[in-house]
Amino acid sequence: MSNPFYAATTRWLLAVGWTLGAGLTLAQPAPEAGTPIPLNDLSAFVNPTPNWQIVGSVRADLNKANTLSTDKGTGVLVNLPSDKKNAKAGDLTTQLQHGDADLELDFMLAKDGNSGVYLQGRYEIQLADSWRVKNPGSGDNGSIYQRWDDKKPAGQNGYEGHPARQNASRAPGLWQHLKISFQAPRFNAQGQKTENAKLLNVELNGVLIHDNVELSGPTRGAISNDEKATGPLVIQGDHGAVAFRNIRYIAYDKPRPELVNLTFSVYKGKYEKEPEYDKTAPESEGPTTVLSSAVSRIPNEMLIRYKGTLRVAEPGEYRFRLGVPGGAGSLKIGNQTVVPLVGYSGNGTGKVTLPKGDVPVELFYSKYMDWVQPALGLSVAGPGVREFVISDATTAGGEEVDPILVDASTANTILRSFMDVPGDIRSQGKRTRVTHAISVGSPDNVHYTYDLDKGALVQVWRGQFLDTTPMWHDRGDGSSRPMGMVQRMGTPMLFLAKLPSGQANWATDTTGTGYRPKGYVLDANDRPTFRYQTYGASVDDKIRVLEQGQGLQRELTVTNPSGDLYARLASGSTISAMDNNMYLIDGQEYIRLDDLGGAKPQVRESAGGQELIVPVKGKLTYSILF
The missing domain is CATH 2.70.98 (Beta-galactosidase; Chain A, domain 5)
Incomplete structure (x- = not known):
C-alpha cells in the first residue's frame, strides 16, 4: 500500500504541521504570501505586447476554446491572443529579477488553454487545460516542461521533463492556485555553476505535485540557454488565453544568521523544567560548533543546556521552531523567551524582532521519556531568509511514518x-x-x-x-x-x-x-x-x-x-x-x-x-x- 513516493509526501506533511512522529522533521515549507506584483497597470512588466491587458474580472465558456470574456477594472492580468495574423502575441517579462524565491498566484485557463510560468525566465512550470487528463505528462498542468535538443533524433528531442505527481487541475474558467518554492543555481567566484537549480516544492490547488526536483538546465522556450544567479519571471503569452491575479513573491536574498561561541553543559537526572544551574553540577561541559543532542552520551533522563551568540546580519522579525522529542525545552534570545516551555508535543514555535549584530542565546533540552530517541532540532526563518535547520540536521529528524x-x-x-x-x-x-x-x-x-x-x-x-x-x-x-x-x-x-x-x-x-x-x-x-x-x-x-x-x-x-x-x-x-x-x-x-x-x-x-x-x-x- 505504500512506497517511497508517498513516504516523501508524508515527510513533507510532517514538516508543515501534521505531526505523527516525534522531533523536528523539516522539509522546505510551503510558500507564504509576500510582496505583491501590482496589477493596476502593466508598469511591473517590461515592454508588454498588446495581447496583455489589465481587467477587473474574467470568465470562460466551457464550450468555446481559447476564449475569455472580460469586464473593465483592475486587479486581473489577462492574455487575449488575437486571431489577426499580423498581431504580435508575446510573452510577459517582469521588472523583478529574482534568485531564491517563493511564488504564489491564482490563474484561470480558457478551454484548451496553454501557458506557462518561467522562473528566472528559464525553468517552466506548465499551465494547461488538463481537466480531463487521468495521468499527466510533462506538458500537462503543473508539470515541469521538457528540456530540448534539436541535435537529437526526431522523437527524442525532449528530455528531463517532470510530470506532476497527480492531476490536481480544475476545469477551465475556474480559478486555480499555484505555489512554488524555488532555489536558484549556485555559482563560484569564477562564474562556474556549482549546484543546479531546484524546485523545492510545488503545490497546485493545495496538492504537492513536485518535491525537491533538480533542474539540470533551462527548459524549452527559455529566454536563454545559459544560467544565472538571478533572472525575471516570464509568463508565456503566445499559446492561449489565460488570466492571473494575486501574484505575490518572497525573495530570499539575505545572509543567514549564525550560531557562534557555543558551549554546552549536560546534567544527569529527570528534569521536567529548568533546574537552578548554580546548585547543580554538570556531568560534562565544553565548547561546541553545533546544536546537537549527540553531545550527551546519556540516552535518557538528562538535560542539555546551550549558551552562545546568534549573529544577525539582517535586522527584522525571525521565526523559530524547536523540536525536543521525549521531553521538554525552551529557547531564549537576548532577555526574551522566544519559544516557551515545550512539553509533551515535542515541538514549539515563536518569533522575535532582532537587531543587526550579536545577540545572546540560550536553549535547554530535557530528555525524560525513554520511549523516544533523543533528537534536538532548531530551525529559523526571517527577512529574506528561507527556513533552514540551524542545528545539526542529522540529529534533528523525528520518527518517519510509513504512510497507509x-x-x-x-x-x-x-x-x-x-x-x-x-x-x-x-x-x-x-x-x-x-x-x-x-x-x-x-x-x-x-x-x-x-x-x-x-x-x-x-x-x-x-x-x-x-x-x-x-x-x-x-x-x-x-x-x-x-x-x-x-x-x-x-x-x-x-x-x-x-x-x-x-x-x-x-x-x-x-x-x-x-x-x-x-x-x-x-x-x-x-x-x-x-x-x-x-x-x-x-x-x-x-x-x-x-x-x-x-x-x-x-x-x-x-x-x-x-x-x-x-x-x-x-x-x-x-x-x-x-x-x-x-x-x-x-x-x-x-x-x-x-x-x-x-x-x-x-x-x-x-x-x-x-x-x-x-x-x-x-x-x-x-x-x-x-
Missing part, C-alpha cells in the same frame, strides 16, 4: 471513516468532524465523501484517493484524508428540507424530519446508491463520475415527496447564473442543472453567503463540474 494509503486506481472503492472538514461562513471557521462519512473512490481519479447522517455530499476531489495514516497509525483517531485536489461543499447540512417558503431557514439537524438512513446498494460495478427516509418520503441518491472525469452527476429519486420539499444544491459566498443552466460557485466549481422535473431553481441569501435551492418534485438530476 488506499488506492482506487483499478476498482471502485468504498471506505468508512471520520472525516474532518475545514470551517466556512456558516460554521464561523470551526472545523467539523463528520462521524458517519463514507468515501467512494473511482478508477477515473474522481472521488467523493458522503455524510450518511445528512444525505449530503461533503467533498469531491480529483487525483489520488485516501491517506488513512491518521486512522490506523499507532492508536489512530479514526479519520482519513483526501489526497487530491479537493472541492469542499461547505458545512455538511441536510440535503433535503421542508420549507414553508423559499426564504425560510434551512433545517440544521434531523429533529422533526423523520430522517432514517437505510444504507446503500451496489450496482454491477460496485458503485453505491444511497437510500434514506425523510419527511415520510423514500430517497434513492445515485452519484456517478461523469465522462472523462469532468466531475460528478447526482440523480435523486424521491418517492412520495411533500409539496414543500427543497434540495440544497450548493452554498458559497457568491453564486452566479451562467448560460446553459450553469451556475458558478465562488469561482471554484460549476453546478449544471440537468433535469429538475420542471422545478425552478432559486439563489437566496443565507448566513452571510448564498445558497442554490430547488423544489423537489420526484426526480432531480444535476452535475458538479470542478
Whole structure:
C-alpha cells in the first residue's frame, strides 16, 4: 500500500504541521504570501505586447476554446491572443529579477488553454487545460516542461521533463492556485555553476505535485540557454488565453544568521523544567560548533543546556521552531523567551524582532521519556531568509511514518471513516468532524465523501484517493484524508428540507424530519446508491463520475415527496447564473442543472453567503463540474 513516493509526501506533511512522529522533521515549507506584483497597470512588466491587458474580472465558456470574456477594472492580468495574423502575441517579462524565491498566484485557463510560468525566465512550470487528463505528462498542468535538443533524433528531442505527481487541475474558467518554492543555481567566484537549480516544492490547488526536483538546465522556450544567479519571471503569452491575479513573491536574498561561541553543559537526572544551574553540577561541559543532542552520551533522563551568540546580519522579525522529542525545552534570545516551555508535543514555535549584530542565546533540552530517541532540532526563518535547520540536521529528524494509503486506481472503492472538514461562513471557521462519512473512490481519479447522517455530499476531489495514516497509525483517531485536489461543499447540512417558503431557514439537524438512513446498494460495478427516509418520503441518491472525469452527476429519486420539499444544491459566498443552466460557485466549481422535473431553481441569501435551492418534485438530476 505504500512506497517511497508517498513516504516523501508524508515527510513533507510532517514538516508543515501534521505531526505523527516525534522531533523536528523539516522539509522546505510551503510558500507564504509576500510582496505583491501590482496589477493596476502593466508598469511591473517590461515592454508588454498588446495581447496583455489589465481587467477587473474574467470568465470562460466551457464550450468555446481559447476564449475569455472580460469586464473593465483592475486587479486581473489577462492574455487575449488575437486571431489577426499580423498581431504580435508575446510573452510577459517582469521588472523583478529574482534568485531564491517563493511564488504564489491564482490563474484561470480558457478551454484548451496553454501557458506557462518561467522562473528566472528559464525553468517552466506548465499551465494547461488538463481537466480531463487521468495521468499527466510533462506538458500537462503543473508539470515541469521538457528540456530540448534539436541535435537529437526526431522523437527524442525532449528530455528531463517532470510530470506532476497527480492531476490536481480544475476545469477551465475556474480559478486555480499555484505555489512554488524555488532555489536558484549556485555559482563560484569564477562564474562556474556549482549546484543546479531546484524546485523545492510545488503545490497546485493545495496538492504537492513536485518535491525537491533538480533542474539540470533551462527548459524549452527559455529566454536563454545559459544560467544565472538571478533572472525575471516570464509568463508565456503566445499559446492561449489565460488570466492571473494575486501574484505575490518572497525573495530570499539575505545572509543567514549564525550560531557562534557555543558551549554546552549536560546534567544527569529527570528534569521536567529548568533546574537552578548554580546548585547543580554538570556531568560534562565544553565548547561546541553545533546544536546537537549527540553531545550527551546519556540516552535518557538528562538535560542539555546551550549558551552562545546568534549573529544577525539582517535586522527584522525571525521565526523559530524547536523540536525536543521525549521531553521538554525552551529557547531564549537576548532577555526574551522566544519559544516557551515545550512539553509533551515535542515541538514549539515563536518569533522575535532582532537587531543587526550579536545577540545572546540560550536553549535547554530535557530528555525524560525513554520511549523516544533523543533528537534536538532548531530551525529559523526571517527577512529574506528561507527556513533552514540551524542545528545539526542529522540529529534533528523525528520518527518517519510509513504512510497507509488506499488506492482506487483499478476498482471502485468504498471506505468508512471520520472525516474532518475545514470551517466556512456558516460554521464561523470551526472545523467539523463528520462521524458517519463514507468515501467512494473511482478508477477515473474522481472521488467523493458522503455524510450518511445528512444525505449530503461533503467533498469531491480529483487525483489520488485516501491517506488513512491518521486512522490506523499507532492508536489512530479514526479519520482519513483526501489526497487530491479537493472541492469542499461547505458545512455538511441536510440535503433535503421542508420549507414553508423559499426564504425560510434551512433545517440544521434531523429533529422533526423523520430522517432514517437505510444504507446503500451496489450496482454491477460496485458503485453505491444511497437510500434514506425523510419527511415520510423514500430517497434513492445515485452519484456517478461523469465522462472523462469532468466531475460528478447526482440523480435523486424521491418517492412520495411533500409539496414543500427543497434540495440544497450548493452554498458559497457568491453564486452566479451562467448560460446553459450553469451556475458558478465562488469561482471554484460549476453546478449544471440537468433535469429538475420542471422545478425552478432559486439563489437566496443565507448566513452571510448564498445558497442554490430547488423544489423537489420526484426526480432531480444535476452535475458538479470542478
